[in-house]
Amino acid sequence: MRTSTNTADIGFVVDAGPGLGYGHVVRCVRLASALSRRHEVLFYPLSVPCREFIQSFGFEIVALPNSQKYAGDWSFPPLVITDLREAHGITAAIHRNGSRHISIHDLGLAQCHSDVVIDGSITTLFPYSENKGQELFLGPQYMITRDAVRRHEREDTVLVTLGGGSTARSAVSLSDTLSRLGLHVISTEGLFGSTALSDTEFADAMSRCRFAISGSGVTLYDLLASGVPTIAVAFDLFQLRTAEAFHRMGAVMCAGLLERLSPAGLVQCCREMLENQFLVQRVTQAGQMLVDGKGLSRVVEIVRRQLWLTSQEKTFTPC
Numbered sequence: 001m002r003t004s005t006n007t008a009d010i011g012f013v014v015d016a017g018p019g020l021g022y023g024h025v026v027r028c029v030r031l032a033s034a035l036s037r038r039h040e041v042l043f044y045p046l047s048v049p050c051r052e053f054i055q056s057f058g059f060e061i062v063a064l065p066n067s068q069k070y071a072g073d074w075s076f077p078p079l080v081i082t083d084l085r086e087a088h089g090i091t092a093a094i095h096r097n098g099s100r101h102i103s104i105h106d107l108g109l110a111q112c113h114s115d116v117v118i119d120g121s122i123t124t125l126f127p128y129s130e131n132k133g134q135e136l137f138l139g140p141q142y143m144i145t146r147d148a149v150r151r152h153e154r155e156d157t158v159l160v161t162l163g164g165g166s167t168a169r170s171a172v173s174l175s176d177t178l179s180r181l182g183l184h185v186i187s188t189e190g191l192f193g194s195t196a197l198s199d200t201e202f203a204d205a206m207s208r209c210r211f212a213i214s215g216s217g218v219t220l221y222d223l224l225a226s227g228v229p230t231i232a233v234a235f236d237l238f239q240l241r242t243a244e245a246f247h248r249m250g251a252v253m254c255a256g257l258l259e260r261l262s263p264a265g266l267v268q269c270c271r272e273m274l275e276n277q278f279l280v281q282r283v284t285q286a287g288q289m290l291v292d293g294k295g296l297s298r299v300v301e302i303v304r305r306q307l308w309l310t311s312q313e314k315t316f317t318p319c
Contacts, residue, residue: 232255
């Protein structure tokens, strides 16, 4: 574990875990993977689960000082990207260091005075306030999704992806209901003692399933970018805003809060997906128009421009 960052171009400050959600770190890993082809990147994980997740991808980890103030002679790379749900003292340290700062958010949450704000959400809970000199890149065209998969001949399977932790247990009850319709469930979390799907297995399931049932986090955007007709469920009111926004735009079928979804309600949604081909075609086309799968390349270009600006700032000398 490294403690010096003098040779790095880009640093990522991110947190994730059972109580926070891994969507934050997943999109940072995707972005870092694309940038590491030309730049040296380092991660500053703010929790043990987050650190272990990042290490599984082979990225280098930086140990932050054991202080909430992050003062003293601590130095960051010239460009720092943060993906934090809550406001954090480290953002002030980034500015004190003279680094340029890109902040990635969801739903208008965790706003901070960064040089650049990127929020790929379909909706917002809190509108961004105007800050002089700050650039805003908002909307699902900036959502960092996985590479889109090509859809193949459909099988009688339903891809269920509800996230980890306690929410994964809901997939078991969904499986019982879906089996009555003659559908086989493929779950990203693994059911009945099976292991979770690998990335390759997940891509294959996306390519062949009739439709998906998904929580309304980052994976929902992945599914829409790949043209997978999806029933969106929500685990909290934040996710419900996302599911309802996509539903209003015709991109998903919204089943509401999962805790309130009855077996009869689920069956009705599934029958619509199985029997209403006009609906399936409509949600597929609308989803891919809203989430075109090019968000990663757009964000990479934003990051590279900010990195270029850091080099200009260092070489500029006033007349």
